[in-house]
Amino acid sequence: MTLSALLSHWMRNKVQLAMVLVGLTLATALWSGVQALNAQARGAYATAAALVSEDGAPRLDSATGQMPQARFIELRRAGVLVSPVVEGRVTLGDTRVTLLGIDPLTAPPGTAAALADGDLQGFLSGAGYAHPETLERIGATDMSPAPSQAVPVGTVLVDIGTAQNALGMTGQISHLLLTGPAPRPMPDGLRLSQPETGAELAGLTDSFHLNLTAFGALAFAVGLFIVHSAVGLAFEQRRGLFRTLRSLGVSLRSLTLALAVELALFALLAGLAGLALGYVMAAALLPDVAATLRGLYGAPVPGSLQFSPVWALAGLAMAFAGAGLAGGQALWRLWHMPVLAPAQPRAWAMASGRAMRWQMLGAGLLAALAVALGLFGSGLFAGFALLAAALLAAALLTRPVLALGLALAAKAARAPVLQWFWADSRQNLPRLSLALMALMLALAANIGVGTMVASFRATFIDWLDQRLVAEMTITPRDAAQAVALEDFLAPRVQAVLPLRQVDATLAGQPGAVFAMRDHATFRDNWPLIAQVPGVWDGLAAEQGALINEQLARRADLWPGDSVALPGAGEVAILGVYPDYGNPLAQAIVTEGWFDSLYPGTPTRQLAIRTDDPAATRAALLDEFGLSAQAITDQAQAKALSLAIFERTFLITGALNVLTLSVAALALFATLVTLSGLRLVQLAPLWAMGLTVRHLAGLELARALVLAGLTMLLALPVGLMLAQVLLAVINVQAFGWRLPLQIFPADWARLALWAGLAMLAASAWPAWRLWRGGGGPLLRVFANER
Amino acid sequence: MPLLALEDIRKSFASAEGAVPVLQGVSLDVAAGQVVALTGESGSGKSTLLHIAAGLEAPESGRVLIGGQDMAALPDAGRAKLRRGTVGLVFQQFNLVPSLTVGANLAFQARLANVHDAGFCTDLAARLGLSDLLARYPEQLSGGQQQRVAIGRALAARPKVLLADEPTGNLDEATGDAVFTLMLDLARAQGTGLLLVTHSARLAGQCDRRVLLRAGRLA
Known part of the structure; x- marks a missing residue:
């Protein structure tokens, strides 16, 4: 009842x-x-x-990256239970995928889960398995793998022989899976590494999920x-x-x-x-x-x-x-x-001045906590705790700051309606404050994340211009073709700059060592954020290595320190370069030194400097019959990188819009529910000679003024958020730090959206007031009887 | 010519049973400086008549003339202007503007009508016993004090016509009497025509004229 x-x-x-x-x-x-x-x-x-x-x-890896298949046979004969794996990237259809080759007969019992219900005969004869989404992406190819949910997206699982052929690794394997006890002592040139449990990837992506x-x-x-x-x-x-x-x-x-x-x-x-x-x-x-x-x-x-x-x-x-x-x-x-x-x-509990004083006290404490976390905290969690404390402090300050602004405006106003407008807005703040806090948080989040992304985009575009200097890049089919291409191109173009790499663990982090040819292309353009004097001469003279920013920040290694490279021991760090979009550690040594450390490493790509890219492309197509996908020109590469960048932050944009929409809805909810109470406040003014139309206009104007003031408050909060994202969260999450850049046009656009959201939220109550004429207002007096 | 003339006013309200007539041809004049008491039982249409007189509500038929100006001939903005400059309203529930101080409330309508006279307002506040309360907000005042502010607000604009709907209905007898006497004195001193809705026969007896509304008609 x-x-x-x-x-x-x-x-x-x-x-x-x-x-x-x-x-x-x-x-x-x-x-x-x-x-x-x-x-x-x-x-x-x-x-x-x-x-x-x-x-x-666990895995057995070669110190030099790859190992001959004979090594597998040798170990099996010696009674060591190992299974060979070949891994590499190939293009199927128009899509780059990871090709993972295994030996189903020696693979660990659970490894080939994808094969459990499959056709082993078919698998051995070249057909592989791939996730249905991968199949959809690559379309029809010669390989025609079967669908399997057990294979991760972006990977095609095939028999080891098929993988060797496709990757040009005949007689070579990437690493061995250890299915029995580890050999003692460890055979020369091999090292034991612990199994991947997903923790590495999970660790790298933790920050992204924390963001979400x-x-x-x-x-x-x-x-x-x-x-x-x-x-x-x-x-x-x-x-x-x-x-x-x-x-x-x-x-x-x-x-x-x-x-x-x-x-x-x-x-x-x-x-x-x-x-x-x-x-x-x-x-x-x-x-x-x-x-x-x-x-x-x-x-x-x-x-x-x-x-x-x-x-x-x-x-x-x-x-x-x-x-x-x-x-x-x-x-x-x-x-x-x-x-x-x-x-x-x-009036609601929050209307009391006492509640506002408590809010200010809470805001002060939270702001102090944020400052303390900024000064003494470290790690991603501390970064997010800082953000949470600072945002909450700002939210709690919303009402006092708006009240102060409205009080100042009321003091400056001379006309009676304006005086009432400001005083009435101030008096209604307690009822609106929760919705305005929500709007402030949504706007600050938009400004903060938007500034971070825009700063990132500006830096990224500059960086791309520096990194993608070569007019075109060629991906050879295999090592032999790479050699032939280099021989063919050397007399025809300004420079051929080969890209070779081996996987390596650097300062305990997964990564790779790259070869760099000593050339003006790199000396003049390769961006560095920290360096020793004469960095390029030092690199050419094999005096040290360059490392990427991710490795530098995560391991706190800077020019003057040293890093251990596989096969080379401790190597001096000569410089640190920005490397956006790459989660892994990297080191670069000069080409000659690389080849002596890791002999036989195939060339993965060739960067070409040429005055006439079209003629070079035509010559390559004529001579080698390369596929269109194998040749990427500079503009294509930039466009692709930018497209990946934009796609990367689509989710952020979507969540920004959703948060702002929810805040607008909060305002709408509050204004609609308050519209009944507002009648009591507006009726005397109507009786004293203000028209209903005038009152409805003032209600809309109030919404706009409050949105504007909230936007003003959200600006410094958003910039603080951006600075914390760029200087704390990004460094912890991705390993790179970016300069904060200001984009006033974006703020103007956001202010416009905030105004529109506020107008939309207040339009219905104002329209109802206007449409009702004096009727609803008259009922205020009629209800007195 | 009367300041306020109501001519054959008719008004009915819709209900589930159909239209219910509230006013059935009411005619009434209020002259300058005259105080008219409008009495009647609850539901007899007193407040509706007052709202029609103020231009807050339109009659179905009949005319409302204020200073000779026919309200029906005016657009909404015109009626609002007339209310601002010519009519003063006092309600039973005071209906002060809660966000403004007592001082600002007192001066509000006069400033809206561009007839604000600071000296007159100060004098009015003193006569109403509000001089020490000017910086306070309505919620900080007693009922009697709030009603005095409401009367002061209406009179500060020096209206030609003052319409008061049971202005002492929420006050105790002593306070009500004091407020009523003050309103009468001030209205008479300004030559304002006052139409006052009241249930109190004692207060009605103090007015220049008393009219009784019964079943939508003047008795």
């Missing part, structure tokens, strides 16, 4: 009910959607790692603002009902319980809807997330989403927790409300 009396309020206030449900649904959807994306990606890393090292099989989680949490918080706002207002409106029910003998316990049941009902309904919406959202965003993870980390993630019951239960739990958080204050206030509490709606 009590519950039905409580629920009757919502039947008469359907918009309010919709706002509670929509707020909670959106909060649950955004949170659980992000969790679904994270879970899907993490599952994919484990699949990728399991394919080559199920049951934790932070966005999800932000959106969840913004959604809860809507719910809190609507539930708080409903509480105020039902004060009279509470008093009546208590007077009629309903115990406080029953009333509180009924209110809790009401909240739980909302949580259940909105939680289920949120889960469905979150699933749809995650499925829609997954292709972009997968592209981002491939672009940034080379991580294989399928683009189709799988449903998990654990995820669904966790999402529902979040809906209940969110409803509890948003409605907890109402329950607490009910529990402490005297039986004869005044029925007249009064």
Whole structure:
């Protein structure tokens, strides 16, 4: 009975009910959607790692990168249980994929999970296995692998012989999987490395997932603002009902319980809807997330989403927790409300100056915590804690700062309507403050992330111009063709600059050592962020190596320090170069030294300097019959890199828009629910001679002014966010630091969007006021009787 | 010519049972400096008549003339201008502007109408006993104090017509009497025509004229 009396309020206030449900649904959807994306990606890393090292099989690697196949036979004869693996990148169709060659007869029992239900005969005769998404991407090829969910996206699993042929590694293998005890002593030239468990990839991508989680949490918080706002207002409106029910003998316990049941009902309904919406959202965003993870980390993630019951239960739990958080204050206030509490709606608790002082105190403490974390914290978690503390502090300061701005404006105003406008805006701040906090957070997140991405883009484009100096790049079919190409091109072009590399562990991190030919192309253009004097001469004289920024920052190695290179021991670091978009450690030595350290390493690519790229391309096509994909010109390479960059940050843009939309919805919810209360405030002005049209215009103007002031407040907060992202989070997450650049045009665009969002949020209440003429306002006076 | 003339005013409201007539041909004049008490039972249409007189609500038929100006001939903006400069309204629930101080509330309508006189406003505040309360906000005042501010706000604009809807209905008898007497004195001193809705026969007895509204008609 009590519950039905409580629920009757919502039947008469359907918009309010919709706002509670929509707020909670959106909060649950955004949170659980992000969790679904994270879970899907993490599952994919484990699949990728399991394919080559199920049951934790360790690897035997050659110090020089590859090893002859004879080494495998020699070890098997000596009783060491090993299985050969050949791994490399090839182009199938128009797509670059990882070709993974295994020997199904000696592979660890679980390794070839993909073969469990397959056709071994077919596999041995050249057909392989690939994830259905990989198959879709590569289309029809000579290889025609069969579909298998057990193979990670972007990888084709084939028999070792097929892989050797395709990769030009006849008689060579990449590494050995150890399926029995490790040999003692370790054979010469081999080293034991621990199995990949997915932890390496997971470690690299942790920051990305933490980013997504932070966005999800932000959106969840913004959604809860809507719910809190609507539930708080409903509480105020039902004060009279509470008093009546208590007077009629309903115990406080029953009333509180009924209110809790009401909240739980909302949580259940909105939680289920949120889960469905979150699933749809995650499925829609997954292709972009997968592209981002491939672009940034080379991580294989399928683009189709799988449903998990654990995820669904966790999402529902979040809906209940969110409803509890948003409605907890109402329950607490009910529990402490005297039986004869005044029925007249009064200002919300936050309206009191005391609440504002508490907010300012909280903001001060959080700001101090943020400063302390900035000064003394380290690591990704400290970085995100800093961000959270600073954003919360800024959110808590929103109302006091806006109140100050409005008070100053009121003092400066002379006209009576303007004076009322500013004073009234200030008086309504407590009711609007939660929604304005949500807007401020969404705008700051947009400015911060937008500035970070734009700064990154500007730096990245400069860097690309420096790195992609060569007019064209050729990918030879195999080592023999690389030699033939170099011989052919040497007399015809300005320079041929071969690219050779071996995989290596550098300062404990997975990475590679590269060869660099001593040439003006590199001396004049290769960007460096730190260097010793005479860096290029030193490099040419084999006095040391260049390392990439990721390695430098993660291992804290800088010019003057040294790094251990396989086969070369400790090598002096001569310079550090930026290397955006690559998650792995790198070192560069001069070509001659590289060849002596790692003899027989095939050339992977040839960079060509030429005055006439078209003629060179034509000559190459004539002489070698190279495929179009094998020759990449500079413009193509830049366009491809930029396309990957833009795709990488698509997900960020999508989440930015979603967060801003949720904030706009929070404002709409608040303004709609407050529109009834506003009539009481506007009616006297109408009676004193302001037209309804004038009042509706002032309501719209107020929304714009508040959006503008909130945007002004969000600017420094957003720039702080950008600086923390660039100087702390990016360094921890990706290993590179970028300079902060300012993009006022982007801010102007965002301000416009914020204004439009605010206008959209306030348009309906203003339109209703205008359309109603004096009717609704007159009822304020009529209700007095 | 009367300051306020209501001619054959008719008004009905829609209900589930159909149109319910509230005013059925009411005609009433208020002259300059005259105080007219409008009495009647609850639901007899007193407040509706007052709202129509103020131009807040339109009659279905009949005319409202303020200073000879026909309200029906004016657009919404014109009616708003007339309310701003010619009519003062006092409500039972005071309806002060909560975001403005007492001083700003007192001066508000006069400033809207561009007739603000700081000296007059100060004198008015003193006569209303509000001089020490000018920096306070409405929520910091008692009911009697708030009603005095509402009366002061209406009179500060020196309206030709003052319409008051049960201005003492929410006050205790002593406070109500004091507020009523003050309003009468001020209105008479300014030559303002006052139409006052009241349930109190005692207060109505102090007015120049008393009219009774019964079943939508003047008795």
